[in-house]
Amino acid sequence: MVTRLPAGSLRQLGPATTFYAVFFGIPLMILFVLSFWTQQGFERVPDLTLRNYLDGLTDRLYLQVFLRTILVGLVTSFIVVPLAYVMAYLMRFTFERRGQLLLTLVLISLFSGYLVRIYAWRTILGTGGLLNTALMHLGLIAEPITALIFSPWAVMITLIGLLLPLALLPIWSSMANVSRDHLEAARDLGANGWRLHRTVLLPMVLPGVSTAFAIAFVLAAGDFVVPAMVGGTSGGTLVGNLIANQFRGSGADWPLGAALAFMIMALLVFVYLISVRLLRSVARW
Amino acid sequence: MTMETSMTGPAVRLTGVQKRFGDQAVLHGIDLDVAPNEFVSLLGPSGCGKTTLLRIIAGFEQVSAGRVEVAGVDVTGMPPHKRPTNLVFQRGALFPHMTVAENIGYSLKLRGWPKGRIAARVEELLALVRLEGLGGRGSTQLSGGQIQRAALARALAPQPTVLLLDEPLSALDLKLRQHMQLELRALQRQLAATFIYVTHDQTEALVMSDRIAIMDAGRLVQVGTPREIYTRPASVFASDFIGETNLVPGTVMEVHDGLVTLTAGRVTRLRGRADSPIAVGAAATLSVRPEAIRLTRSDASMDTVPPVDGCRGQVRQVVYLGSRVRVEVVTEDGITTWTDLREDEADGLSADDWVSLHWNPEAASIWAGETIRTEA
Ligand SMILES: Nc1ncnc2c1ncn2[C@@H]1O[C@H](COP(=O)(O)OP(=O)(O)OP(=O)(O)O)[C@@H](O)[C@H]1O
Ligand SMILES: [Mg+2]
Numbered sequence: 001m002v003t004r005l006p007a008g009s010l011r012q013l014g015p016a017t018t019f020y021a022v023f024f025g026i027p028l029m030i031l032f033v034l035s036f037w038t039q040q041g042f043e044r045v046p047d048l049t050l051r052n053y054l055d056g057l058t059d060r061l062y063l064q065v066f067l068r069t070i071l072v073g074l075v076t077s078f079i080v081v082p083l084a085y086v087m088a089y090l091m092r093f094t095f096e097r098r099g100q101l102l103l104t105l106v107l108i109s110l111f112s113g114y115l116v117r118i119y120a121w122r123t124i125l126g127t128g129g130l131l132n133t134a135l136m137h138l139g140l141i142a143e144p145i146t147a148l149i150f151s152p153w154a155v156m157i158t159l160i161g162l163l164l165p166l167a168l169l170p171i172w173s174s175m176a177n178v179s180r181d182h183l184e185a186a187r188d189l190g191a192n193g194w195r196l197h198r199t200v201l202l203p204m205v206l207p208g209v210s211t212a213f214a215i216a217f218v219l220a221a222g223d224f225v226v227p228a229m230v231g232g233t234s235g236g237t238l239v240g241n242l243i244a245n246q247f248r249g250s251g252a253d254w255p256l257g258a259a260l261a262f263m264i265m266a267l268l269v270f271v272y273l274i275s276v277r278l279l280r281s282v283a284r285w
Numbered sequence: 286m287t288m289e290t291s292m293t294g295p296a297v298r299l300t301g302v303q304k305r306f307g308d309q310a311v312l313h314g315i316d317l318d319v320a321p322n323e324f325v326s327l328l329g330p331s332g333c334g335k336t337t338l339l340r341i342i343a344g345f346e347q348v349s350a351g352r353v354e355v356a357g358v359d360v361t362g363m364p365p366h367k368r369p370t371n372l373v374f375q376r377g378a379l380f381p382h383m384t385v386a387e388n389i390g391y392s393l394k395l396r397g398w399p400k401g402r403i404a405a406r407v408e409e410l411l412a413l414v415r416l417e418g419l420g421g422r423g424s425t426q427l428s429g430g431q432i433q434r435a436a437l438a439r440a441l442a443p444q445p446t447v448l449l450l451d452e453p454l455s456a457l458d459l460k461l462r463q464h465m466q467l468e469l470r471a472l473q474r475q476l477a478a479t480f481i482y483v484t485h486d487q488t489e490a491l492v493m494s495d496r497i498a499i500m501d502a503g504r505l506v507q508v509g510t511p512r513e514i515y516t517r518p519a520s521v522f523a524s525d526f527i528g529e530t531n532l533v534p535g536t537v538m539e540v541h542d543g544l545v546t547l548t549a550g551r552v553t554r555l556r557g558r559a560d561s562p563i564a565v566g567a568a569a570t571l572s573v574r575p576e577a578i579r580l581t582r583s584d585a586s587m588d589t590v591p592p593v594d595g596c597r598g599q600v601r602q603v604v605y606l607g608s609r610v611r612v613e614v615v616t617e618d619g620i621t622t623w624t625d626l627r628e629d630e631a632d633g634l635s636a637d638d639w640v641s642l643h644w645n646p647e648a649a650s651i652w653a654g655e656t657i658r659t660e661a
Contacts, residue, residue, distance in 0.1 A: 055488035179658045184345055184365070189392035191445065192366040199391075 007104045014207025035258035038282065044254055052259030062242065069239040070271055072152065073221030076159045080216040081209060084167035092175045093183065103172060106165045114162070118229050121158040125149045125230065156229050166219070167212035174208025202283040210276050217275070221268055239264045294357045296321045296447050296479040297342060303349035309339050314351070314502045324473050324480045326490040329500030330526070335483040339449050342481065356446045371440040373450040377432040377605050379424035385435050386420030392443040410438040413472065430461050447479045454489070467491050490514070493549045499523050517560065521652055524572040533571045533624045537563055545651045547571055549617025553596045557649030573649040575625040578615055580612060583641045595643035600636050614640055
């Protein structure tokens with residue numbers, strides 16, 4: 001589905017564009033210029049070198065982290081988005097009025113703040129946490145499962161918990177435009193189950209699903225707080241941590257950090273575009 | 286292009302269909318046969334259960350008791366996507382992410398038809414509903430009437446045994462609605478298709494239907510041809526709901542060969558036919574259509590002999606309706622009646638004139654029971 005902007009809408013977008021340029025474009029440009037400089041001790045020297053990029057592309061550790069970041073981003077969003085779709089569907093078409101209530105609860109949960117929610121997940125997943133204690137009380141396990149916390153799994157579970165409400169909102173709001181009549185018309189004409197979703201509901205809410213995917217993927221791949229807090233040292237590091245490390249402490253290397261940031265940005269955009277194309281081809285009737 | 290209707294039995298047979306939502310009973314045992322190629326309207330006031338009944342036939346609601354058969358097959362528990370019925374929705378419900386042609390071809394694509402065959406069939410249907418050349422339009426770029434035509438074509442595409450329509454014209458303005466009524470009726474004849482049409486508009490039902498099924502509070506109160514229902518309504522409700530009528534409450538004075546004489550007020554004696562048994566002394570209601578009443582001037586207000594088969598009164602107002610003139614008369618006993626006259630018949634008639642009203646007793650219906658007006 002192509003959305004054409006009516007003539008004149010560019011002018012209306014003026015204020016937004018200006019805002020975007022000042023608060024996003026300019027810092028980005030500074031960072032871009034910085035990525036070609038060199039770091040000498042504590043000094044950052046203006047330069048025009050590609051060394052930072054080459055370093056990023058040749059270091060095995062960096063490549064491993066890139067790959068893991070993309071994987072965590074993809075796996076997380078491939079779990080979060082379908083889950084959010086199913087929840088939005090149930091809330092819109094099965095629970096109806098109670099669904100509205102549920103949505104309010106989801107919104108309220110978002111007010112509790114990012115860090116608070118990460119801590120909440122930590123208490124759930126920790127060795128002495130809610131989940132392990134419950135499983136042990138039920139006699140399902142004898143020892144606490146240590147892999148629940150400080151592992152890539154812990155990062156993913158926490159990210160899913162954090163991102164689900166954010167992915168739910170855009171899908172829910174596109175579903176508000178779909179009437180029950182549309183679904184019934186499809187069933188009446190011979191579609192049901194998966195075909196109904198693939199040919200009617202999914203294409204109708206595709207803008208919301210793409211937005212949800214972008215939010216989930218970019219936030220999951222770009223997060224560096226969750227890995228630091230529940231990822232531990234053993235392989236929970238994501239590219240966000242790597243970049244953050246280049247901008248602080250004794251071994252700081254801003255130009256390298258900037259180059260890494262641009263590389264991961266390009267990579268994310270690339271993976272996002274491919275994923276959305278994939279999604280479009282599925283949601284074809 | 287005609288629909289294959291080689292069946293011998295009814296296209297749709299409803300047997301004892303009941304429906305309750307929680308503890309609210311919405312349908313109380315509906316029995317109805319719809320013949321192949323028949324146009325049947327379900328007509329009744331808002332909330333009487335028309336949509337619910339239609340959705341039960343389509344498969345979107347399950348019966349609480351009873352049976353639904355389509356073309357001799359029991360479809361009572363069958364899901365909608367497997368039923369040989371298709372539904373036209375009140376607001377069209379076209380898929381916004383598809384063009385008009387894609388909407389119409391949707392069911393055929395689901396059935397795995399090859400592209401070429403779908404395209405040919407879609408063209409045929411576009412021509413049928415007079416949307417030639419609009420197949421490439423987005424379904425949001427259509428007028429209200431065009432949306433309903435496209436929705437109709439979409440529902441006809443898989444050649445359903447029965448087409449179900451839920452007030453498909455109610456969102457259109459009067460002129461277009463009247464035009465589409467005739468068009469829809471012609472199309473149904475041309476296709477020799479079976480249509481079940483829900484409406485709460487009695488004119489629409491009269492214009493389009495082979496038979497009308499009148500519903501009231503979850504029950505069928507009368508099923509018959511428009512003419513039968515108009516001329517011999519089976520109840521006060523039916524007579525009031527279809528067309529316009531004068532309802533006069535009274536007491537049965539005499540019954541003779543089905544002809545009943547009522548007393549209403551001090552001096553008024555009215556006659557009409559009762560199709561159901563009625564006892565002398567019982568309360569009863571007479572219904573007589575405005576156009577069945579003949580009006581004569583009677584200049585003597587002191588005339589002491591009341592007219593047989595009618596009553597006498599004073600004109601309150603004369604209303605010009607274009608093709609007719611409607612006269613409101615208040616009788617000696619204070620009963621308000623409406624009479625329709627041709628314009629020349631009403632010439633010179635004015636308020637406070639004394640008149641007598643008469644009618645053929647065969648043209649008036651009488652039922653036992655109090656008069657209960659239904660809301661229009
Ligand atoms: N899903 C439902 N749950 C509960 N009650 C319902 C449901 N659908 C319909 N009803 C009730 O059943 C009754 C009949 O509704 P229905 O929609 O069949 O009426 P209708 O004759 O089509 O009226 P209208 O002319 O206003 O469309 C109404 O009282 C309605 O409130
Ligand atoms: Mg209805």
